[in-house]
Amino acid sequence: MSVVHELSPGWLLDHLAFINKISYELHQHHEPCCSKSRPTSSVHLDSLHMDSVSSFGASATFVPSTSKPESDDRGNCEMFIQKYVFRSELFDISKPYITSANHKECQESKEKEDLVNDVKKEIFISINGKKRKRCVAFNQGELDAMEYHRKIRGLILDGSSQLIQEGLTSGFLHSCSEKPNKCSEPITLPLDTCNLSELCEMAKHLPSLNETELQTLQLMEDDTSVTEQDLFSRIVENTSGFTKIITLMGQKYLLPPKSSFLLSDISCMHPLLNCKKTYDVIVIDPPWQNKSVKRSNRYSYLSPLQIKQIPVPKLAAPSCLVVTWVTNRQKHLRFVKEELYPSWSVEVVAEWHWVKITSSGEFVFPLDSPHKKPYEGLILGRVREKAALLLSRNADVKELPIPDHKLIVSVPCTLHSHKPPLAEVLKDYIKPEGECLELFARNLQPGWTSWGNEVLKFQHMDYFVALKSKS
Template sequence: MSVVHQLSSGWLLDHLAFINNIDYQLCQHHEPTSSNAVPISSPHCGSLTVTSTSSIELSATLMASETATKPGTDEREKNKALLQKYTFRAELFHVTKPHVTTSDCTAFQQENKDGNINHEKPECVKDQDSVSAVRKKGKRSIAFNQGELDAMEYHAKVRGLILDGTTQLIQEGLKSGFLYSVSERLDDGNKTTTVGLDSCGLAELCDIAKQLPLVNENELDIVQLIDADVSVPEKDVFSRITQNSSNFTKMIILMGQKYLLPPKSSFLLSDLSCMQPLLNYGKKYDVIVIDPPWQNKSVKRSKRYNYLSSWQIKQIPVPKLAAPNCLVITWVTNRQKHLQFVKDELYPYWSVETLTEWHWVKITRSGEFVFPLDSPHKKPYEGLVLGRIQGKTVLPLRNPKVKVLPIPDHKLIVSVPCTLHSHKPPLTEVLKDYIMPDAECLELFARNLQPGWTSWGNEVLKFQHIDYFITPQIRN
């Protein structure tokens, strides 16, 4: 369970536990006659291969071979499955200290007021970038633009809710031992783990796919199933849904890189220009979670990923993908322009009625905010706007006799964030009381997969890369 504590204010989540409870196990079946099988060779960057697990794990194959050749081993022992267990790297959730402390920013502001710029506080300089009294050199009087004024007004409205609710959840986490006090914290700072990925970027891969020959949809199955000893043409990954319908994890190779597919998961790797296979899939979804690549100054400067304009986001075919009464959840940054766009333009355009806003609050393992709550720029929380599809439809409601609880107002989701950029906490367990047990769920602009969900995006496999996982055990 990823929900560590649940109170009236919201939930304290263990994001890492959610990932590892997925039970990433590769089922390695083997036959005595194929015990000398070798892994499929990894293609070079520029080509693409998709395979199943069966021929990939050389170590598992060799272990299977040893079992098969032991004297006295019966036929059943020779053919049983060997399980390769994977767990997500725990150090990627090793956030023990705030990124910026209140004292850091107070000192920085005082130095700015005195006309002395402290160049030894780069984090705080970044934190003050949009509203600092000093921009480049010398002094200037503090003057806030309209966006900053709107952000300050919004923060004043939600501050008490976030502080009180988070404090209650943190206290429960400290009592249970999930969180630990500052005095118990090892003073080793935040560990930074760099995972070396030599693959071509998935977004670039989608651009390459546009140059492939067009696929005749009448000659192509809507879904490709990842099963034992299956190899498919590269264009199929972009032109139809890839699905792991088994109870075990599967592995695929893209551009020479290995990715793990959790059980009962489906995905489409494409960008906004190639969403038709998702529509052809034919499913109507009861829950649609959207994490758009919002435009902001930081993204423009860093060029970490491409962003979409407001007009492009409105073109996402949510109404065509949504089942009647579908719950739509959109992640929103703290920029008020984006929040107002979702509530005043995007949702009405999609015929979605806004229900409420929730907040994701990011804390350290000792229960401190990762940024000061009253920081004038970076806040320790992000927003989620929840709404429901409205309007008449010819489609019936799924299981109309099943009753679910109404969506509550202003809930908090409190968790230690992953150090990987934009790795959002899972919503599966916090939503279970508000959606039907057999609900069809879709995540748009996803960067990872979840069991029971369909995921779409041009980086949909990003955090499924095998380098983000370790193999603590191999067992029969």
């Protein structure tokens, strides 16, 4: 379970445990070295067992059981099982990102907030008989952000404190004095040798496929490979109960069981629409434009007009729950609430926050930092149904109202924009066995369809560790 604790303010999540509870097992048959006439047995490994109380640095163990192989057309062969787990060091955040001069920064923040009353009105001074606007410390966007922070500060602080205290009491979180000192070593991240977004751009020049070829590609039990053109033009499904490996431009990616994806950019979403499938929950993490992205050129961003063109109305089932990740820029928050959702016929029902903490329960950034905040927002909405549809629905089917101002508290991944999973915190607000879709995804989940031009990014094998194989 990724939900470690659930209290009235929200949830304390274990993102790493959620990834590792996925059965990343590769099952392969191979001929034994011994004679076929000699009796053989195969070792089947149970799911990976993680200590949910101390997942930070927790050890992984196998529980093997031996059984006779079933008789099939492969003859007398052994089952070779390789298990993978996500690299735990990518969640090893024991100290805040900003540790020096925190007190000074908070003081400066307070002093700036004290100036707000002086700069809310336009101040004019007389220079050479002319009135000119005085240069002030904050622009309107900064003033709006400070006012928003003032309103939600108590909610973030009080709710997080309750969940963090529960985590410390249970042992899931460890105070700095209790946690043994470890020599911090730099984390070597995988080289981005396969730029997925650039490949999506190149794939537009590939020969187009006919309608038959555009149908969903299902990876069956014995499939070992797919063509690269298939990966760019069709929804790919791993229908088996085991993990599959696919190779793209020489790079290997792990596909969890019962998952599906479409690797494309916003101009090539038609395979998703051609499936004629609608979804009961749609999670969206748009590439918002900001100054940092412009400077670093880390990823391409979309304009508000481009985001509005995402065909959510065609993908959403009646009463679909739409969840959009939003940065702390008030311009983006207002856009989602006042323009984006109305254009999709989605009614805003709640606003939640993801609060990022260390493994010792501290905010990753000072709560009152004027630059970066330790929280991000999620705007939740429901697709508005037409009156005829409302009357035709079964009166016994009642939707659980979605509470406002909930918190999702977790230790973030060090990988940029690797958001925490929402499947378990949303399950009470969607129908059982509902269809789930994530847009602008960077990883896959069992039971979900994922789309984006970097949809396989965090499925790269370099982000996983192979445990000792058994046969």
